[in-house]
Amino acid sequence: MIEVYSTTKSIRRTSLVLGIDRKTLKKYLPKEMVKQTSQSYKNKNEKMTAYKQKIMEYINATPTVLRTEIREKVGAEIYKYLMKEEKGWMEEILPSKYDLEKDWTKEDERLIDEVITVVDNLKEQSPKMSITKNLIKSKLSTTSKYLLQNKPHKLVKTLKVLEEQIESVEEYQIRKLDYAIGLLKKNHNTVTLATIRALPAYRETSAALDEIIQEKLLFKKSNIINLVKWYNKT
Template sequence: MFAPLVQIGLDKCKDIEIKRDWQNYMLLLAKESAKLLNSHERGIMSIPSYTGVLSDKGYISPTGRIKFVKLTQDFRNYYTDEFLEQMGCDIKSYDSWFHKMMRDPYEVWHPLRHLLFYLFLDINGHQIKQKYLPFGEGPWPCLNKAAEHFGKPVVEQCTITRSSKDGIPIGTFSCECGFIYSRSGPDKTKDARIRIGRIKSFGHTWYQKLNELSLQDLSLRKIANLLGVDPGTVKRQNFHLHSKDLKNNRSGTKKELLIRRKRFLNSLNEANSKNISVRSLNGKDYTWLYRHDCIWLGRVIRKEIRNQYKSQHTIVDWQKRDEFILKEIQHAVSEIKEATPPKRITVAATIRNIENNLPVVLEKCLHKLPRASEFLYEQIETTEQFQIRRLEWTAKQIREGGNMIIAWRLQKTAGLKKPLSKRVQDRFNEIINSQESN
């Protein structure tokens, strides 16, 4: 009812404290309220939908869900909780008027709350979009080069999902011709609508076109260009197509399969007898079997390789081989000892000095060569032994050159660095002392 002010009791009313920070907000609310009151349009705020604007502001996920945590925090920071409480629009829970207004656009709410949200988003009523469309409105173009409607907007179905890596929207477009492709979004340019990120299914129209082009005298690259894919995809899908035909028409190809298998086995035996490649002798059957019966072909070839290996494999007389390799090792060790400047005797150095083709035997079969391995490990030098032998050789060279054996000269010529090990140092001192006593 309308009540006179005298009945309310003005002396009991409290003065409302208006802070300076609120004046701009309240002035804008007053102006926007005046526009609404003076507007002749009806229902301007009855059924608003904010998803389009929220998407532009970054408050919508790729799957269309509202990011309430970020949106609520920004809204409260924009107005402050004290101002919202003063206006009767405070947000104290996760199920407040603010959340309900976003979730159910058909619910009726006070215009003041809509105005607060309008001012926060910096929009006018006519700017509100009805839907979040990261890939624009359909229909979308079909990008199947094998179809007659290529490039025309005939795709009605678009499924939007969210990328697990970076959260961007992924659109999957399905055409009636069976061609299904996807791309990442959102679309920022017009050219984005004719871009393919990944082909998920080629469809019956594409495979029919592939079959027609395969029967023509065209190069692989030409077929790939006509179908809008790379040559490798043409080869894989052509193989898939032939394999599928083989399964669907076993009765028609079974006879041919048996004939080609028998002919290939005959060619394989002939190739082995002539010691040539079976592909050079019968390349047609090899290629056909590789495309239509690759499992059987691989099994036959592997079996043939095993048979050849067994026929070439002979039993080794390891006792005779031990005697032979022992002589080779003795000869190699003597050559290393006579080398100038001195070389250290190691397994690797011994192998390098053997002229015959025996490195594999020495490395992997020493346990089968007792005499050879015993002699080799007796001759192998440690670092100390080699340094002592090098010292003695260096001292001999200095003497033969008519020079005195001086400590720094001996160490430098022998290529030794301090600190020396105890045994090497002792031998070093013996050589120097023997020179001084002489």
């Protein structure tokens, strides 16, 4: 009785398996055990959140987990409930049924493409933050996040590419330069090396970066002068 209940973690399920009345089960099962696995919820959303949390806690704690192990650990009732109510979510976070047959070379290549796409998209957006490993991973699909967390040894090339995509402080400062200059102009500030270095992102700059800033300012100034000359001629 105790062994079956430990697996199902459900009075109802244990009752069906053993053919024993639920009241009888409650009477003979250790109260501590029933209390541990029985819990009432205010509403469906609270129940769903609690069940999802149990599933994710076990997956995150067990890198090589299989679906059958997850079902045993969280209990058949929770597992079946989520498969019925949130099948799409479950299929996203659960390990593949065909994990042993997975072509990890192709999976590695797929994930590399996804990482590069994410980075390209981030570079096209307003550069309000540098590109870090955590930022890249946060933009990946749920499946890719799961694989990176639980199967890193299968994704060696992806991990290498991920490290290569991380921006250094100076790389971020260079990428943000046009945005910073535009921001100063928008606020009617004079754009000089000094006003750029007064911005939080440029308080600490290298000599090489200072040179890049000055070259960019000279280039922009030259373009403006040429544009004015062309306008005056016409």
